[in-house]
Amino acid sequence: MAVKVSLKVNGKSVVAEVEERTLLVTVIREHLRLTGTHVGCDTAQCGACTVSMNGRAVKSCSMLAMQAEGTEVMTIEGVAHADGTLHPMQAAFKEHHGLQCGFCTPGMVINAIDFAKHHPDPSEQEIREALEGNLCRCTGYHNIVKAIGAGARAMAASK
Amino acid sequence: MGAPLIGARVERKEDYRFLTGAGQYTDDVELPRQSYAVFVRSPHAHAILKKISLDQARKAPGFIAAYTGEDFAAAKLGGLPCGWLITDVNGQPMKEPPHPCLAQGKVRHVGDQVAIVIAETSAQARDAAELVAVDYKVLPAVVDGAKARAKGAPQLHDIAPDNTCYVWAIGDKAVADAAFAKAAHVTKLEFINNRLIPNAMEPRVANGAYSRADDSYTLYVASQNPHVERLLMTAFVMGLPEHKVRVVAGDVGGGFGSKIYLYAEDVAVTWAAKQVNRPVKWTSDRSEAFLTDAHGRDHHTVAELAMDKDGKFLAMRVKTTANVGAYLSTFASCVPTILYATLLAGQYKTPVIHCEVTAVFTNTTPVDAYRGAGRPEATYVVERLVETAAREMKLDPAEIRRRNFITEFPYQTPVALQYDIGDYNATMDAAQQLADVAGFSKRKEESVKKGKLRGLGYAAYIEACGIAPSAVAGSLGARAGLFEAGEVRVHPTGSVTVFTGSHSHGQGHETTFAQVVADRLGIGIDSVDIVHGDTSKVLFGMGTYGSRSIAVGGTAIVKALDKIVAKGKKIAAHLLEAAETDVVYDRGIYKVAGTDKQKTFGEVAFAAYVPHNYPHDKLEPGLNENAFYDPANFTFPAGTYVCEVEVDPETGVVKIDKFTAVDDFGKIINPMIVEGQVHGGLTQGIGQALTESCQYDATGQLLTGSFMDYCLPRATDVPFYQVDTRETPCTHNPLGVKGCGEAGAIGAPAALMNAITDALGVKDMPMPATPQAVWKVLNNKQAA
Numbered sequence: 001m002a003v004k005v006s007l008k009v010n011g012k013s014v015v016a017e018v019e020e021r022t023l024l025v026t027v028i029r030e031h032l033r034l035t036g037t038h039v040g041c042d043t044a045q046c047g048a049c050t051v052s053m054n055g056r057a058v059k060s061c062s063m064l065a066m067q068a069e070g071t072e073v074m075t076i077e078g079v080a081h082a083d084g085t086l087h088p089m090q091a092a093f094k095e096h097h098g099l100q101c102g103f104c105t106p107g108m109v110i111n112a113i114d115f116a117k118h119h120p121d122p123s124e125q126e127i128r129e130a131l132e133g134n135l136c137r138c139t140g141y142h143n144i145v146k147a148i149g150a151g152a153r154a155m156a157a158s159k
Numbered sequence: 160m161g162a163p164l165i166g167a168r169v170e171r172k173e174d175y176r177f178l179t180g181a182g183q184y185t186d187d188v189e190l191p192r193q194s195y196a197v198f199v200r201s202p203h204a205h206a207i208l209k210k211i212s213l214d215q216a217r218k219a220p221g222f223i224a225a226y227t228g229e230d231f232a233a234a235k236l237g238g239l240p241c242g243w244l245i246t247d248v249n250g251q252p253m254k255e256p257p258h259p260c261l262a263q264g265k266v267r268h269v270g271d272q273v274a275i276v277i278a279e280t281s282a283q284a285r286d287a288a289e290l291v292a293v294d295y296k297v298l299p300a301v302v303d304g305a306k307a308r309a310k311g312a313p314q315l316h317d318i319a320p321d322n323t324c325y326v327w328a329i330g331d332k333a334v335a336d337a338a339f340a341k342a343a344h345v346t347k348l349e350f351i352n353n354r355l356i357p358n359a360m361e362p363r364v365a366n367g368a369y370s371r372a373d374d375s376y377t378l379y380v381a382s383q384n385p386h387v388e389r390l391l392m393t394a395f396v397m398g399l400p401e402h403k404v405r406v407v408a409g410d411v412g413g414g415f416g417s418k419i420y421l422y423a424e425d426v427a428v429t430w431a432a433k434q435v436n437r438p439v440k441w442t443s444d445r446s447e448a449f450l451t452d453a454h455g456r457d458h459h460t461v462a463e464l465a466m467d468k469d470g471k472f473l474a475m476r477v478k479t480t481a482n483v484g485a486y487l488s489t490f491a492s493c494v495p496t497i498l499y500a501t502l503l504a505g506q507y508k509t510p511v512i513h514c515e516v517t518a519v520f521t522n523t524t525p526v527d528a529y530r531g532a533g534r535p536e537a538t539y540v541v542e543r544l545v546e547t548a549a550r551e552m553k554l555d556p557a558e559i560r561r562r563n564f565i566t567e568f569p570y571q572t573p574v575a576l577q578y579d580i581g582d583y584n585a586t587m588d589a590a591q592q593l594a595d596v597a598g599f600s601k602r603k604e605e606s607v608k609k610g611k612l613r614g615l616g617y618a619a620y621i622e623a624c625g626i627a628p629s630a631v632a633g634s635l636g637a638r639a640g641l642f643e644a645g646e647v648r649v650h651p652t653g654s655v656t657v658f659t660g661s662h663s664h665g666q667g668h669e670t671t672f673a674q675v676v677a678d679r680l681g682i683g684i685d686s687v688d689i690v691h692g693d694t695s696k697v698l699f700g701m702g703t704y705g706s707r708s709i710a711v712g713g714t715a716i717v718k719a720l721d722k723i724v725a726k727g728k729k730i731a732a733h734l735l736e737a738a739e740t741d742v743v744y745d746r747g748i749y750k751v752a753g754t755d756k757q758k759t760f761g762e763v764a765f766a767a768y769v770p771h772n773y774p775h776d777k778l779e780p781g782l783n784e785n786a787f788y789d790p791a792n793f794t795f796p797a798g799t800y801v802c803e804v805e806v807d808p809e810t811g812v813v814k815i816d817k818f819t820a821v822d823d824f825g826k827i828i829n830p831m832i833v834e835g836q837v838h839g840g841l842t843q844g845i846g847q848a849l850t851e852s853c854q855y856d857a858t859g860q861l862l863t864g865s866f867m868d869y870c871l872p873r874a875t876d877v878p879f880y881q882v883d884t885r886e887t888p889c890t891h892n893p894l895g896v897k898g899c900g901e902a903g904a905i906g907a908p909a910a911l912m913n914a915i916t917d918a919l920g921v922k923d924m925p926m927p928a929t930p931q932a933v934w935k936v937l938n939n940k941q942a943a
């Protein structure tokens with residue numbers, strides 16, 4: 001049975017016709033072809049699929065598309081400014097070498113932005129704990145933790 | 160032009176696309192008329208395939224096609240080849256059982272491929288695959304390498320009696336035995352180097368396409384070495400001419416070894432694409448990755464070190480059983496031999512070393528190179544032995560190392576390698592300082608006051624990188640060359656595109672290599688782009704593994720750059736009406752020595768492409784050069800790691816309080832990237848020692864088949880690292896570079912386990928040192 005799902009993605013209204021079992025991440029990647037959102041696991045552990053929904057970071061592999069009805073979703077493609085300038089959190093990841101292969105990166109950045117909104121000047125421990133749901137196999141987290149700290153402070157400063 | 164780029168912390172060119180979701184990973188590639196494949200896999204570790212019925216699957220919605228091993232046999236598709244021939248102690252070639260792409264008559268590990276099912280959507284392919292009915296006769300399984308050769312153990316392959324692939328040895332056993340007989344002290348350890356599952360965050364993906372128009376194939380695949388993949392697939396499996404096959408490995412989300420190999424799925428989708436005349440895409444899910452990506456390590460080792468009364472090393476004896484899994488993966492045979500036993504000298508002057516390795520087949524996922532590949536296992540042997548020996552002989556563990564360090568170079572080890580250069584005291588000194596080893600006893604007192612245990616451990620590792628001189632590798636059994644290729648294409652207005660056979664899957668080649676090119680040519684880094692990962696663009700390549708990219712791939716580029724500069728000189732000499740010998744190239748400008756006559760690099764490039772005023776009698780137009788570089792030797796990065804832990808005896812929880820790494824990677828191009836490589840390597844090494852362990856039950860079911868059971872280190876498991884470098888430039892490549900990708904994973908496990916055993920006051924501690932394992936060891940100690 002196909003169902004219709006309407007939501008806003010990166011500020012644009014979209015309507016997708018999907019099966020009931022279709023996951024939100026499938027709509028994002030396959031229907032909308034927004035391939036910056038990644039799938040790294042099948043047990044909701046890795047966070048590569050994290051998107052922002054109504055301002056909160058959620059794992060799009062763990063939601064049915066239907067559950068996104070009427071929501072506002074932001075994917076990594078919607079994070080930078082319209083002219084292409086990086087968001088302060090993205091810029092911090094670049095400056096602090098918080099990414100290597102880049103596969104975990106979109107989820108890390110989206111999660112970090114949500115976290116930074118509530119932690120304008122986070123401690124190392126707070127950042128590490130906030131990464132509970134995001135796995136990275138490349139960086140050893142060292143530079144991700146640094147980047148998130150710097151990005152959070154930059155976000156707070158630019159407010 | 161501005162400051163030198165070699166050695167500068169340049170932010171990465173590739174980051175913008177990754178940070179904005181514009182990366183193009185293989186699963187992001189969607190082709191017109193795309194179809195989707197799912198593999199039916201064995202749920203049993205060992206079974207006879209009695210019957211496969213596709214009838215129900217064929218009726219499923221969206222079904223396109225399905226194939227089994229029979230179809231592959233009828234199509235005369237070969238099995239997956241092994242790229243390295245090991246000769247056993249009796250002079251016989253290793254046993255190489257067939258490794259079919261789809262099972263033929265028997266399955267040998269859980270996850271073994273039985274059929275490929277193709278449908279209109281991935282969900283439909285999944286549904287249809289569920290309907291494939293397979294009748295198995297289940298056989299007893301063997302999973303433990305140490306038990307595989309036991310009497311009565313289930314036999315995997317007819318051609319490999321006792322499940323033995325080979326028994327291989329290096330070194331002189333009689334001389335070693337004689338040295339042991341005279342030793343004042345012998346330290347002996349027995350341990351398991353735990354099996355690991357690589358888990359690059361991007362699962363494997365393969366998307367095969369076929370064009371009737373020109374009878375050609377394209378395979379998009381998450382691979383670390385697209386040319387090798389093509390060579391193996393065309394020449395050894397499918398019998399296709401290489402010029403009809405293009406392999407593209409675009410952005411790849413981490414590899415760590417697991418994406419070096421030619422996998423069955425890659426062949427299957429490529430072949431099937433022609434059968435169904437549509438592109439066929441397979442995307443591994445994480446559960447499949449756990450079951451089918453080649454695993455790493457899995458050694459059972461007994462090792463002994465003989466010393467005189469002053470702790471001088473006299474000899475080492477090592478006996479290892481290496482579990483290679485159910486089939487020989489692409490480089491499975493050389494990892495526990497050539498890449499392992501040759502590193503057993505470590506940083507020390509041990510005069511005699513004997514090592515015997517028995518490789519066995521078991522009903523488990525094939526094992527192959529995983530970050531470090533043989534060298535972490537060797538370092539674990541050497542550095543656990545040395546530290547234990549120091550404790551037994553009441554010597555300071557740093558002091559026993561210093562007494563035995565190799566200090567003169569070149570140094571010929573007793574296990575085939577010749578180290579060109581190093582300064583092991585320098586990295587030890589620096590590591591001790593940075594780790595504040597002097598303050599350890601004070602910190603230990605503080606811990607004791609809190610009821611905690613504190614320990615400190617070293618690992619002074621060495622590795623052989625920049626693999627490899629082809630002739631040497633060939634004499635050791637390699638079935639491939641191990642050079643690298645590069646091409647420098649200068650465009651008419653002086654910007655440059657460089658094509659490299661190396662492959663970046665996180666290492667940042669697009670930046671590091673561009674720094675080398677821009678620095679050498681004296682042009683801006685924005686004028687340089689690096690292209691890799693496409694056999695239709697890059698002339699040839701051996702790919703990225705064994706920390707070889709900058710040492711081998713980088714050198715190939717430097718050689719091509721030298722040719723560019725040399726040709727440019729001829730052009731400039733003509734334009735400046737000077738003798739070629741009077742023209743010098745200085746950071747982007749050709750100058751006539753002693754005059755103010757000059758031409759910029761851009762002007763010379765323009766003249767090469769608009770050759771109105773040009774030495775046509777002597778030179779071809781254009782400015783484009785290739786180079787192939789076959790290294791003269793391995794490179795030998797080395798360093799000292801110091802780990803300090805605090806253990807809670809109540810819970811067994813190990814907290815890494817400090818981790819210090821001082822490495823000698825030779826010359827460094829981009830310290831920011833190098834540090835990142837060390838951080839990542841350390842974390843994988845810490846993962847092996849603290850959290851990760853692949854576990855099978857006795858029937859061969861994988862118990863650690865998801866991120867819920869297999870514990871990848873998370874951000875809270877690791878500290879901020881203290882990393883630094885010392886530099887002895889490699890003597891045999893023009894950049895003086897050695898490679899840095901694996902060091903962390905090589906040195907970390909031994910340093911961490913040395914620290915933990917120090918804290919607990921025990922000799923043995925199995926990896927991973929989970930709270931439960933630590934608690935058990937402490938309780939046993941108290942009971943004893």
Ligand code: FES
Nearest residue numbers: 040046047049061
């Ligand atoms: S893909 Fe969603 S958590 Fe891993």
Ligand code: FES
Nearest residue numbers: 100101104136138
């Ligand atoms: S950068 Fe590769 S997984 Fe995080």
